Structures are given as C-alpha cells and as structure tokens.
Amino acid sequence: MGSGIGDGADTSFQDAALAVWDSSEPGTPTMVLHRQCWALALSPDGTRLYVGTAEDQPTLAVVDVATGQTLQSTPVPRARLLAPGPEHPADGWTVVVNGIQVSPDGSTIAVAEGTVIGLYASATLARIGELSWHHGLVRDLRFSADGRRLASGADDGLAVVWDVARKVPIAVESGGSGPVRAVAFAPDGRTLYSGGDDQLLHVWDLDGERRFLTVLADPEPIRRAAAAIPAPDGSTVLTLGQGVGQEPGLRFLDVAAGAVGPALADPNGSALAVWLPPGYDRVATVADSEVRIWDRASGRRLLARAVGDSTVTAFSAPTASDLIVADADGTVVRLDPGSLDPTGPAVDLRHRVTAVAGRADDRTAIVLLDDQQAAEVDLTTGRVISNRDLGFVATAAAVSPDGRRLAVGGSTGQVGLFDLTRGAWLAPPAEGRQLYVSGIQFAADGGTFVASTVDSSVTLWDGGSGEMIGRINAGTVGSPARAVILPGGEDALIATRDQGVYRWSTHPDDWLSFACQVAGRNLTPTEWHQVLDPRPYAPTCGAG
Incomplete structure (x- = not known):
C-alpha cells in the first residue's frame, strides 16, 4: 500500500498498489489498483473500498470492489495532511497512517486529517462533524464493536476515546513515551489497547472498575x-x-x-x-x-x-x-x-x-x-x-x-x-x-x-x-x-x-495485593521499580 502523505514524499514510496483479497480464496487478489494513497478501509459488507488518495488534491474516494471503479469522491483538507514523506523507501513505516475507519453499521467514515478527525456520511460523503483534541498527527483509528465509540492514537503520545454521537472525548490516556501508532478495543468495549514507539502494549480500563486508582x-x-x-x-x-x-x-x-x-x-x-x-x-x-x-x-x-x-x-x-x-x-x-x-x-x-x-x-x-x-x-x-x-x-x-x-x-x-x-x-x-x-x-x-x-x-x-x-x-x-x-x-x-x-x-499492602492480582505472579525488579518505587523489592505475591 502506498502511504506518501504531503509534499516532498519519495516517489518510489508512493508508487505502489492497493489490493483486496477474498479471505476464502487468498491466492489471488480480487481487485488491484495502482494509485497513490494515504489510507484505506473496506465497508463492513466488503463491497466498497474507501480510499484516501494523494494525487493532486487529496480526496476521500469510494471504489466499487467488484469493478474497481470510483463511485464518488470528496476533497479532504490538504493543509491538514501534514506528514512528511520518508527520505528512504525502507523508512516508509514511519509515516504510515491507518487513517480511515468505517463504523460497524457502515454509516460513518472517520478520517484522520492531521491533528483532527473528520466524520463523513458514507452514503453521500458529506462531512458531518469533526473531532478535535490531539496536538500531534493522528496515526490510527478504531471503532468499538457497537460503533458508539472511536479510539484514536497520535504522535502527541495520547490515546483518546470519543463519543461519536456527541463528538466529545470521554477518555484521554497517555499511551506511552512516544507516538501512539495503534489502538484497538476489546470486543466488549471495556478495554482499550494501545502501542507505539516505546515498544510496549498498554491496556486501559475504560469502565473504571479494574484500576489501581x-x-x-x-x-x-x-x-x-x-x-x-x-x-x-x-x-x-x-x-x-x-x-x-x-x-x-x-x-x-x-x-x-x-x-x-x-x-x-x-x-x-x-x-x-x-x-x-x-x-x-x-x-x-x-x-x-x-x-x-x-x-x-x-x-x-x-x-x-x-x-x-x-x-x-x-x-x-x-x-x-x-x-x-x-x-x-x-x-x-x-x-x-x-x-x-x-x-x-x-x-x-x-x-x-x-x-x-x-x-x-x-x-x-x-x-x-x-x-x-x-x-x-x-x-x-x-x-x-x-x-x-x-x-x-x-x-x-x-x-x-x-x-x-x-x-x-x-x-x-x-x-x-x-x-x-x-x-x-x-x-x-x-x-x-x-x-x-x-x-x-x-x-x-x-x-x-x-x-x-x-x-x-x-x-x-x-x-x-x-x-x-x-x-x-x-x-x-x-x-x-x-x-x-x-x-x-x-x-x-x-x-x-x-x-x-x-x-x-x-496502605502499601493494598498496592502489593493489587499488583499480584493484576500480574498473577511476582513482579520483576524492573516492574517493581516502575510501579512501587521507592519501596525495597520483595516478592509481590509472597514467598511462595
């Protein structure tokens, strides 16, 4: 997939193909398109491909998977697609943005537009709203299974959970020590996972019932x-x-x-x-x-x-x-x-x-x-x-x-x-x-x-x-x-x-009990230092 975003991107990085496979017959793609893009997503029924194109004026386009024909498109604000292209093709992952997501019912498309997220009606591509909180490039988007929430990860190190209907943030989590490049909900929507440049998987409790605090x-x-x-x-x-x-x-x-x-x-x-x-x-x-x-x-x-x-x-x-x-x-x-x-x-x-x-x-x-x-x-x-x-x-x-x-x-x-x-x-x-x-x-x-x-x-x-x-x-x-x-x-x-x-x-004893319950084992000295510093290291779950 091509993912050059913004002016000055390496052309060899942009010249790539988009492909759609039938998972029951994965040997050969059912559709291949040669075009520059910065993000793409399939509709829930698999009949439509939503593509963020990078040709001349950036657009959000709808492609018929069966024919490969563009059904409709709408401009996306160029000023907001400000991710520099890599100097070398091998560094392409550094600017990859999973910047388009379709709601589970197929009605709404979320598009990462720099530091903001645009919401579009899938039937008409009319812009129906905007989500604004991040101050870094939005890298990943994910809807919850019921479509009521949207998660976003960005270069500002934040993972944000949004109420889609009200268009407001309902949880703002620090996703690590660097950019957050991936977010995902658990099937029941009670847990959010995030990962990024700190090479750690962060697990967030969204209902507030399983936290140390x-x-x-x-x-x-x-x-x-x-x-x-x-x-x-x-x-x-x-x-x-x-x-x-x-x-x-x-x-x-x-x-x-x-x-x-x-x-x-x-x-x-x-x-x-x-x-x-x-x-x-x-x-x-x-x-x-x-x-x-x-x-x-x-x-x-x-x-x-x-x-x-x-x-x-x-x-x-x-x-x-x-x-x-x-x-x-x-x-x-x-x-x-x-x-x-x-x-x-x-x-x-x-x-x-x-x-x-x-x-x-x-x-x-x-x-x-x-x-x-x-x-x-x-x-x-x-x-x-x-x-x-x-x-x-x-x-x-x-x-x-x-x-x-x-x-x-x-x-x-x-x-x-x-x-x-x-x-x-x-x-x-x-x-x-x-x-x-x-x-x-x-x-x-x-x-x-x-x-x-x-x-x-x-x-x-x-x-x-x-x-x-x-x-x-x-x-x-x-x-x-x-x-x-x-x-x-x-x-x-x-x-x-x-x-x-x-x-x-x-009470420190409560902290030890919680750590044992969450980890299911004794913490390592490194984990202990991160969570329970400055107390001297001891077996979290007891000597046994």
Whole structure:
C-alpha cells in the first residue's frame, strides 16, 4: 500500500498498489489498483473500498470492489495532511497512517486529517462533524464493536476515546513515551489497547472498575481548565480556568454524583484557590489583587474585596476564622473569611511570597519567599519571629496538625520535612520530580502527607520521618494533579486538570495485593521499580 502523505514524499514510496483479497480464496487478489494513497478501509459488507488518495488534491474516494471503479469522491483538507514523506523507501513505516475507519453499521467514515478527525456520511460523503483534541498527527483509528465509540492514537503520545454521537472525548490516556501508532478495543468495549514507539502494549480500563486508582468521577475533559482543586472532605472539586466564552471562570464538580456544574464567570480569575473550613461549603479565589468568596451549593459569588495593590500569590485557610493572604510584594495579612476584613496588622517581608502555611493556633504562619527564605510570622502582632534559609525556592507547604513540622515542596520537585521546634531538617529536600510541587496536605493525624506536582504525579510521605512511601501518576501526562488525604486517613483523593477524580489507598499492602492480582505472579525488579518505587523489592505475591 502506498502511504506518501504531503509534499516532498519519495516517489518510489508512493508508487505502489492497493489490493483486496477474498479471505476464502487468498491466492489471488480480487481487485488491484495502482494509485497513490494515504489510507484505506473496506465497508463492513466488503463491497466498497474507501480510499484516501494523494494525487493532486487529496480526496476521500469510494471504489466499487467488484469493478474497481470510483463511485464518488470528496476533497479532504490538504493543509491538514501534514506528514512528511520518508527520505528512504525502507523508512516508509514511519509515516504510515491507518487513517480511515468505517463504523460497524457502515454509516460513518472517520478520517484522520492531521491533528483532527473528520466524520463523513458514507452514503453521500458529506462531512458531518469533526473531532478535535490531539496536538500531534493522528496515526490510527478504531471503532468499538457497537460503533458508539472511536479510539484514536497520535504522535502527541495520547490515546483518546470519543463519543461519536456527541463528538466529545470521554477518555484521554497517555499511551506511552512516544507516538501512539495503534489502538484497538476489546470486543466488549471495556478495554482499550494501545502501542507505539516505546515498544510496549498498554491496556486501559475504560469502565473504571479494574484500576489501581479507583475512578470516582470521570466527566468530559475540559480543554481550557487550568487547575482542579479538591475540597479536603472529598465532596467537591473546583475546576478553574474554563469560563463563559473566552473569559476565565470556574466550575464545581460534585464527586458523588460525577456531575459538573455550569461555568461561572470569574473575570481575570487565576488558578489559585483555597477551600474554607469547617464545612468546605465556600471557596476563596483570586483575580489580581482581589479575593473572591464563592458558595459551593448555589455557585454565587458572596464577597469580593481588593487586598492591597499587588497580585495575590498565596493562600492558606488553617481555621474557620483565618484566611491568610500573601502577595507579590511580600505583604501578608490575615482576613476574616466572612467579611474579608483584616483581623491583624499586615506583615511586610519585602519579597514575593511563593507559598504560605498557616498554623491552627489562630496566630502564626510560615511564609515562603522567592529568595529561598522561610519566615515565621505572628499575624496578631505583625512581628517576624524567625527567618530560615531553605536553599531552594518553595512552591507549596503545609504545617502538621500539631504545628511542629513543616512539609515543603520546591520549584524543581523537591520535597522535605522540617522540624519547626528544633529548627532542623527531619528529611532534607529530596527530588520527587523535575516539575514544581503545586500542593501539600497532611492527614488529620499528621502521620502522612501528600505532595502534588504539575506533571500529574502524586507522592505519599511519612509525616514523622519524611520518607517517601509511594508515588502514582493520575490522569494524562502533563495534566496537573492535586491530592488530599480524606478524613480517616485511609485514602487519598486525587483530582486532575482533565476532570478525572480518583481514590488512592494510602496502605502499601493494598498496592502489593493489587499488583499480584493484576500480574498473577511476582513482579520483576524492573516492574517493581516502575510501579512501587521507592519501596525495597520483595516478592509481590509472597514467598511462595
């Protein structure tokens, strides 16, 4: 089959034949056509061949298998068929695109058109829709057995599952470390398989019942979402960045119902927010120097007030009576969450604040600055109690419930645990990932804490020693995750920017049991490192 796509392709690669065989008599093709093409597919009854031609103007053509005659054709946007031809014929596989698929009932044709997928009515070749999510060349398409879903794999490393009728993505999976060149559904549609340049077969659970991370909610992804921030009680996730039209906005996702509320306009809103205790029925957001309070149930904006003249850069709400706000000029002030009135003097630290962690004593907070300092401040008197040099720029922090330890994350993925009583590291900052830590939260008993990063990973740490217990990736690669340890401390809830919400057991024994169940054998040391690092290797299913 010829598969030269776009201008400049090697002509010897394009000069090839298309052939159709009768599987009951495979010795000789029933039809042979000599024409350039970039993809082809048979109709379910085998009487029609749909061909993407590469002659002059790219077209989608319908060929009668019995006669070899072209019955009809329609132009396909040339600008979207941008795959360079190979320099050598032997490298032709690098640009092969399985770019045409016919639905099982024969009514719809899906065509890979660069980074988008065109949908055509087979009877008329009329274009009836377009699927857009990928940002790399689409390499493979597959319909599910019932035709309700379409899977696509692309050079962006993503495998996407689409609802064909609604023309929206319903699952976006990271298909590996390179281009995804092949996708396929299991017959029952509950499993998707993908493969590509990483030479691995990836198996995806589409119904959410067989995953290491239990799926709590999986609504349609929101393309322009900037952040997803779960309430500490796990009831709701606030999604920031998707508003009305092109304006910034926010949405509330009810985790139990799996339902996303309407987009609420939040002009100039940022990706910064904090849930307010004790009931977490309100949330504070930021727009430049203005703090806004929203009601979760009604979606109404209850309050809005400018706090100083500089952009707010950090928040903390350690108690029901304290909302600590810090800005780019280094000013820190404590507000009453019910009125947004100041409840103490402002503290001027003269450096941009990158994170703030309030204590539950209604008095003090740890403020992290862009000059690598950590300042302990008294918000009642406005006094700076102490300054410590961390040796790195902190981007997230939390104080343990007893007020004695500070967990801190940095701009290059460091996570460390500091003893505030002794003024010394319990665990010096250890590199967790290369991208910055966006959130840290302690369990209610202080025994563990979670650190979230913008590369979709979440790490679990011992709250007393600062040793890493485990790590997991949630959602699609590059979709920032935010985690909280739920009341009771048994599980963590993880929300990702692509709208997924997951539950992760905080007990390593559960991880081992799951790994044994899935693999049916002991993991190899390499598999162990990929899944259960940093724990020391041990037989997954026991010594026997």
